[in-house]
Each structure stands twice: as structure tokens, then as C-alpha cells.
Amino acid sequence: MKYSITFFLLFFLLALPEVGHVDAQTKHAPGSRGSGAKKKQTVKKKKPSKKTGKKGKKVPEHVWNKTPMLMKYVKPIKNPLPGMDRECIARLRAARIRFDILKGVKGVKTPLKLYETKLGGVVYRRAWNNKTAPWILDCKTVENLIIAGKKLRAYGIASMYWTSAWRYSYVHGTTKLSNHAYGRAIDITAIDGGFGYAALIGGWERCGGCGQGCPSKKGRALRAAVCALKGSGIFKTVYTPDYDALHRDHFHIDSPNEAHKLKVKVKPEHYGKVEDKKEDTPPDGDKKIDKKNDDPDRNHWNDQEPELEYEPPRSRPHHY
Numbered sequence: 001m002k003y004s005i006t007f008f009l010l011f012f013l014l015a016l017p018e019v020g021h022v023d024a025q026t027k028h029a030p031g032s033r034g035s036g037a038k039k040k041q042t043v044k045k046k047k048p049s050k051k052t053g054k055k056g057k058k059v060p061e062h063v064w065n066k067t068p069m070l071m072k073y074v075k076p077i078k079n080p081l082p083g084m085d086r087e088c089i090a091r092l093r094a095a096r097i098r099f100d101i102l103k104g105v106k107g108v109k110t111p112l113k114l115y116e117t118k119l120g121g122v123v124y125r126r127a128w129n130n131k132t133a134p135w136i137l138d139c140k141t142v143e144n145l146i147i148a149g150k151k152l153r154a155y156g157i158a159s160m161y162w163t164s165a166w167r168y169s170y171v172h173g174t175t176k177l178s179n180h181a182y183g184r185a186i187d188i189t190a191i192d193g194g195f196g197y198a199a200l201i202g203g204w205e206r207c208g209g210c211g212q213g214c215p216s217k218k219g220r221a222l223r224a225a226v227c228a229l230k231g232s233g234i235f236k237t238v239y240t241p242d243y244d245a246l247h248r249d250h251f252h253i254d255s256p257n258e259a260h261k262l263k264v265k266v267k268p269e270h271y272g273k274v275e276d277k278k279e280d281t282p283p284d285g286d287k288k289i290d291k292k293n294d295d296p297d298r299n300h301w302n303d304q305e306p307e308l309e310y311e312p313p314r315s316r317p318h319h320y
């Protein structure tokens with residue numbers, strides 16, 4: 001054992017400078033050694049840093065979707081602020097919809113962060129190609145989706161797969177803000193139900209009306225979805241693949257009609273009065289629970305900067 005350890009140590013001591021020598025030769029010009037090699041090494045290190053500096057200045061970042069940068073201003077609040085649609089909030093509360101009222105959502109009059117995925121009996125599922133978009137909508141959009149639920153279910157539609165709700169961006173190719181920026185639009189890429197899973201891509205068929213003349217069940221269901229949303233005037237606009245190439249893979253559901261309102265019994269408590277004193281002193285029995293809920297640091301929001309500054313392309317999986 002002793003011999004083997006001493007042999008190893010000797011070998012290590014002899015080999016060490018050689019390794020260093022080889023390393024210096026491969027990194028730098030042949031023949032350079034010692035202090036000369038070190039100088040060259042420092043010169044080489046400076047060059048890439050200059051390059052990256054130039055790159056950073058050169059690339060002008062045109063950000064078409066500013067939503068991720070705006071998320072840091074978004075905070076939940078307990079009571080609606082002046083200018084918000086308190087009537088709409090009250091109706092949703094009466095309908096037992098779980099949500100947070102938000103402040104700081106740029107462009108949106110009455111922004112809500114939903115804790116419901118089921119609206120009017122239809123499940124709103126996050127589409128597979130969208131992991132980062134916030135589930136934030138204007139109150140009126142939420143209300144009209146609930147109203148549309150009955151009609152969608154009547155056509156056998158169980159779920160809607162959404163890719164975009166509130167999104168602070170322009171209409172493609174213009175400098176006009178999209179209705180997504182006002183929380184008044186939602187993009188749907190697919191639906192499911194008794195007919196199976198029907199995506200707009202591959203499922204949309206050239207058949208008119210509410211799908212009566214469509215060759216397949218899926219094509220019929222997709223046409224029926226448009227009728228449920230738009231035909232009754234619940235939403236004024238629904239863009240389909242028939243509208244233009246930009247909508248080949250999704251329905252753009254837009255402009256909820258103010259005339260449609262949920263038929264619910266609204267009670268005074270649904271309006272969310274400003275009663276800070278009562279909220280600060282909860283009844284004895286619930287003190288522990290309410291303390292937790294009152295803690296401003298304990299909320300559902302992620303303070304970390306989002307990984308992506310943009311939305312990934314819609315029609316392609318992440319790994320492409």
C-alpha cells in the first residue's frame with residue numbers, strides 16, 4: 001500500500017507542471033510559455049466582453065406583448081376601486097364565482113383574477129402551448145362567458161382551451177391596442193365534449209351555419225361554439241379561421257355585450273363595502289384564519305420576474 005501511495009504522489013508531482021504546460025499550449029499560440037502566455041490570455045478575455053457589450057446596444061428590442069413586464073404592477077385588492085364596474089362584481093359574487101379584484105392591470109376597467117376554471121358549466125382549460133399567460137379578464141367578459149355556458153353545453157361542449165386572456169398587445173400589424181389589452185377578449189384554440197377533442201387546426205371545416213352541414217362531429221361542434229357565443233349576441237365579435245390567416249388556429253372572442261346580465265339575486269354585501277375596521281378585527285373564533293388572509297405577503301402572486309419576455313409561438317410546442 002505504502003509503495004503505491006508514494007508512487008502515486010511522485011507521479012502526481014511530475015505530471016502536474018506537464019498538464020499545465022499542455023493546457024497553456026492548447027489555449028494560446030504555439031511556443032508561448034510562462035508570463036507570455038498569461039498576457040495573451042488576459043487580452044483574449046477582454047475581446048468577448050467588448051463584443052457582448054456591442055451586441056447589447058445593437059439589438060433593439062421590439063416587444064409586441066408587454067404583459068410579462070406589466071405583471072409586477074398587478075396586485076389583488078379587497079374592494080373595488082372608483083371607476084370599476086361594481087354592479088358586475090356584485091353579480092359575480094352573487095353567482096358564487098371565486099375571484100380576486102385586481103389593481104394595476106393596465107388597460108382593464110374591472111380586472112379579475114379568477115380562481116374558477118368552470119364558467120357557466122364549461123371548463124376553461126389552459127391550452128398546452130401557453131404556460132405563462134395570466135388568467136385575468138375584465139368582469140364583463142367573465143360574466144358573458146358564464147351566460148354563454150348554457151348555450152355551449154346545449155351543443156355538448158364541456159371545455160374550452162384558452163391561450164390568451166388579458167394581454168397588453170397591439171392588433172397584429174397595427175399600433176392599435178387589441179381588445180385583449182382591455183381584458184375584453186379571449187382566444188380559444190380547441191374545445192372538447194361528447195364529440196371528443198376538437199382543435200381549430202385540423203378540425204375547422206368549410207361548412208356553414210351552426211354546423212348542420214359539417215361532415216364530422218368535431219367540425220359541427222366548432223361551428224356550434226361560434227353560434228353559442230356570437231349568434232345570441234352575448235359576444236359581438238368572434239373571429240374564426242374563416243376571418244383571416246391569423247385566426248387559422250384559434251377563435252378570438254371579443255366585445256362582451258353589456259345588454260346581457262346574469263340573472264342573480266344581488267345582496268348589499270355583494271358590493272364589497274369599504275369597511276376596513278371590521279376587517280381588521282375579525283371575530284375571536286376566526287382570528288387565526290383571518291390573520292393569515294390579512295397578511296399582505298401571503299398571496300397567490302409570484303414576485304419573481306417571468307422567465308420569458310414574450311409569449312411563445314402559438315402553433316408550435318415549446319421544444320421546437
Ligand SMILES: [Zn+2]
Nearest residue numbers: 185186187252
Ligand atoms: Zn385574440
